[in-house]
Amino acid sequence: MFNRLYVHIPFCIKKCRYCAFVSSTPKSEELQEYPALLIRELQLRGSAADPVASVYFGGGTPSLLQPQQLARLLEEIAAQTGIQATAEITLEANPGSVDQISLKGFRDAGINRISLGIQSFDDRFLECLGRIHAAEQSRQAFRDAREAGFNNVSIDLIHSLPGQSLLQWRSELLHAIRLAPEHISIYGLTVEEGTPFALSYPAGCHELPDDDLSADMFELADELLTAAGFEHYEIANYARPGYRSEHNSGYWKRDGYLGLGVAAHSFLRDGYGVRLSNPDNLEDYRRGVTSGRLERSGEQRLTQGDAMAEYLFLGLRLAEGVSLPAFEGEFGRPLESVYGSTAADLARCGLLVQNKSVLTLTRRGMLLSNQVFTRFLP
Template structure:
């Protein structure tokens, strides 16, 4: 597998909860940025001449659906001319329902995008306003219907839970609306209040009360129950898929496979040695100047040794339903998980399943994943 991520750091407006590198950009700024991405792709290919054709491509952000179909097509054309793109490649774009119409979606589909990740977040207009989203529940449904009309048969929907004032009946309504869409994939995220976001400032000012742990747990269990009963596979802490519809690009991350990145704020991972992680700094002026002088804007963030590689491998694998597979671990590191993580596995026993040659967290374990995984780190 060969994967590439393109970071598009522009939005129509900044959501209240978002701490990703993004900001409001003009049409001229977005057009210039597309040219910078093309330069970045060409430069990266020169440094990696043996890189095989891409099997997954992911446009993330930010709001990648601010790109016109022509701009997206130009970027895909550059990728085809440099790295090459496999005929069966999964090509995904994140999209805000408030930026979409049928013509734009048809243009994306004609350009070669075959997977749409739709950031609905909620069908409750009051919650959407609280989150700072630019669309309504009705517009979210219309965007999904337009995507189907445009020919998308692989659509993922993002939904948030653990929202302030959201009770189980409210979540039930959101889940029912979600299931009526019959999407192929669903990502569910509990609201997190990140530092230095507008939402954090509002919390400090006492404008709302965050969700408590018991409510979070009840909502997470309800989500699991409703979606698995509807035929979805809960294949990662926050992700559900119809059979055969797991996100191949994200699986590359969770399986610790190489994934290239271009764009300001992008992270690359290379399987070289025990692994290297590179970061393109979140500084558009620096990004522009580095590319103008023919320099790779990426900087080495972490160079793994065997011990840190094993820890990260376990950390990522235990996020997934496939779990920490003994044979895969042994093939990579020439030892077994229980030889390296004996104390950690014992500490997590009440929440661990050891089946079919793999260690997995149960649902209760996923609920306290951050606590349990600390034993491995």
């Protein structure tokens, strides 16, 4: 049913202005009790058929947990589901909430990949975004991670920031290349409803770059990072050879995963797949877990049509694209018989290309990926 595990830690020291994730500032007793709730949920959910191939602690700010708490969680996961010896075990970390000692502790606890939320190397942008750290803290966190023994470090960067020029974005990318992480995730800033950014920009922040400038930023990242030896293996992700994110690749390949914690989503490989989500507030989650009856909301059992569409729009995110024989093997129907005319249309518009038996997005298709994906919806 699942071979990957996602653990959501819904706490942050302070909410960033652009953030639409489920997270809030915790009381200290909430941080203390939360790992025990996760362990209880894991016990309620039962075990995987096989040991999991990856574990991902995401958030929120998972680096607010103590190394001992993470060690205890991993111990329990190993006991309940098993963890493969080669499993990728990632912790998202905020540069403002780690130091040399905690990073060493995380490594000793069994974390083997760190994903640092650097976002920008320019203090003015960090300030405008409402991040809790300065650029120098990010550089220090990176050095500390190396010192602690992490040889697989990913960093997140955001482009299309208020008032950002192409030259400034170039400088961010050059900073990232100099740091030499194994993996870089790059997102364009989007203004989500309900965030402080959606209501008004704080003083000192400027207007957002327009679509053309955002597209230039996407292309500049592709150009500079691939020239520096990174593979552009997914729309928003770059990796040195051998360092693609195992866990996230599983999402794009529709592997089953169990999500633990407040607001965590799961995808179980049962029939064409079932998507489920946990309560999105701590109180309901705590009540469900402690009573032994944790209701999941939003259960969606996929039809064959849903699953085929997902297969396309998740698979096309990857540079390796969608293999026609693999699609037919999965669904017993040739891809051309289901999406032939849609794919031909998109190819005519220069968004999609078929090379032998593989469909991939063009660079323009990557830029306009949301428009491409809606064409495959049932």
